Amino acid sequence: MSYTTTTQNRERRLSQLVNQWTEGTNKFETPIAGLTLHRWDSPTPPTSYILDASLCMIAQGKKQVILGEETYTYDAHHFLFTAIDLPIISQIIEATPDQPYLGVILKLDPYLLAQLMLEAHISFQTNDNDRKGVAIGEVTTEINNAFIRLLDLLASPDDIPILSPLILKEILYRLMMSPQGHRLKRIAATGTAGHRIVKAIDWLKNNFAKPFQVEELATKMGMSASSFHQHFKDITSMSPLQYQKRIRLTEARRLLITTNSDISTASIQVGYESLSQFSREYKRFFGTPPSEDLKSF
Template identity: 65%
Template sequence: MSNLEMGLNEILGRSIAQWTQGQHHVQTPITGLSLSRWEQPTEPTSYVMDASLCLIAQGQKQVMLGQEIYTYDASHFLFTAVDFPVIAQITDASPERPYLSVLLKLDPHLLAQIMLEAQISFQPSTRERKGVAVGTLTPDMLSAFIRLINLLSTPQDIAVLAPLIIKEIFYRLLISPQGERLKQIVTMGTTGHRIIRAIDWIKHQFSQPLCVEELAKRMGMSVSSFHQHFRDITSMSPLQYQKSLRLTEARRLLMTENRDISSASLQVGYESLSQFSREYKRFFGAPPSEDIKNLSLSTFSSQQ
């Protein structure tokens, strides 16, 4: 990392720290922009990660998608082009040097608009299909994020200036070495764009039975092609993706809404409680009752 990048990272870290005092997560008034702060490493946590661009000013984080692990830090960004059910863990954080990060949700329509306005060329490729990647941070991207967060101090400027800076950030992502992955997914008519539509359909219907043949037909694809491209982008089959969404939502219901195991399993689409318990244990490493107990103890300990 150059001296310029180190200096910009320090400025970004101070900006994030200013707005996250005493809080783990801050949803800012700027649409799609959130800030995070943790003063100790975390246990692996499952959640659905929005299509987003994530920067770390201080610390390190691992994101597991399927069997693949993506690690990023103050020198790298992570972007996800679609919403993914992931298992994530902050691996480097302390009270003296807390983990500080910023996340900006991606807008596929704005990304496509930028490609047209900037006349960014696109050639369909069979390479780099994965919808998640780690890239190297540049001073230009760091500077744009600093200016975006600084708008929180002048809220009257947000409506006019935030969209311009966000547009700049998306442009810099598109022209980065990792931009090819993004272009293949946001460009209308591409296979990647059809997989995004399929993912969106599954997200909104995850508690319902999934017929892959019907969904492939809806997307105008053969079943074999649909399966292959879905796995290329998400590292999962459509049914595995649906199962991950179901189990992640069930865990949220059990942990944050105090649902009993039976009602949570029914709500996310399981008809068999024993099947739910087996798949939950396989996915999270412990049966529902034991997992929630461990999570509760972990949360209590972290607040002491």
């Protein structure tokens, strides 16, 4: 059997597993911590949300992710990972009823990654040319096989508590040792600027409705304002204030669509004092005013 045939068989097996567990649903929250499976039978419109630090695999189809001014496109031969939580715009661009989009998302825990670096004695060397916290990488045989074994556990729930942590650790190790792994090491290594940015993002996510001064947050993270601003933008492709604004707008949209909040209430809840400013920034980010966006749903 040729290498190409073997690779195709592995890809087919992964798509069979995702297809099996997502039949009749767009999203399946598996009993394996942090692992979700996704299915779409047609391309989707651009959708804004906060993507947790994650490793994103595609078993079938193609997807596009926009972060700031940059676009990342990946498929069954490539993975996307974000080392930090990011406000993104995503769109499935290849999916049909006969060949649905089949995706796998595994949340990454920076603190678990840090623990793995210590256990495996993985060293970290600064690479100032490549700081971004998001990247596309090539799916290797080892990563693909590990995901197949992980999804195989869904058929034997009693094995999940014992075996899934071992496979998850292997996946994180394979990812960290990949050509893109230095990005994860930058975030996970305790004491690095990347690790401090992770802590800052945690703070922003929990306090996005509150006004803040970049200088004060930088001091809280043990960094100078200029260094904090530069590292934050290098990793997230946006400034701290832009990051806060996108979290606010994404949360406001969620409130408008999934709750009974009116536009004024939603804008206040996410931290806006001016309704007109909220409407302007909402339209600039989502392409339509909140009133029209609400009507479309």
